Amino acid sequence: MKRKTLTATFGVHFVIRKEKAKNGKAPVFARVTVNNQRCEVSIKKWITVRDWDGRKGRVKSVTDEYKNLNSFLEQVRAMLVEHYQDLVVENAEVSHQGR
Numbered sequence: 001m002k003r004k005t006l007t008a009t010f011g012v013h014f015v016i017r018k019e020k021a022k023n024g025k026a027p028v029f030a031r032v033t034v035n036n037q038r039c040e041v042s043i044k045k046w047i048t049v050r051d052w053d054g055r056k057g058r059v060k061s062v063t064d065e066y067k068n069l070n071s072f073l074e075q076v077r078a079m080l081v082e083h084y085q086d087l088v089v090e091n092a093e094v095s096h097q098g099r
Helices: 064-089
Strands: 010-016 025-034 037-048
16 A cells, blocks of 8 residues: 655745835735745735845845844744644645645
C-alpha cells in the first residue's frame, strides 16, 4: 500500500499595495503562496512608497524605524514558515485558505 505524501510548494513574500496608498504611504501585505495559489494578509504596517524595495520585499532605507520594520517582517516570515512546518509534521492539508 502506498503512503500518501504531502508535497506542497510554499513561499512568503512581502508586497505593498500602491493602489491603496494614502499620503504617499502604502499598506504592507504578506503574500503567502501554496501550490501556486496566493493569499495576501495585511500586517497592519504602512510604508512610504519610495522607501520600499519591491524586488527584495523589504524597506530599503536605513533609519531605525525601518530597520525595526524589516526585523518585524522577518519575524512574521518565520512565524508563517513555522506554522507551515507544523502542518506538514501533522500531515495536515496545506492550502492558501487555512484550516
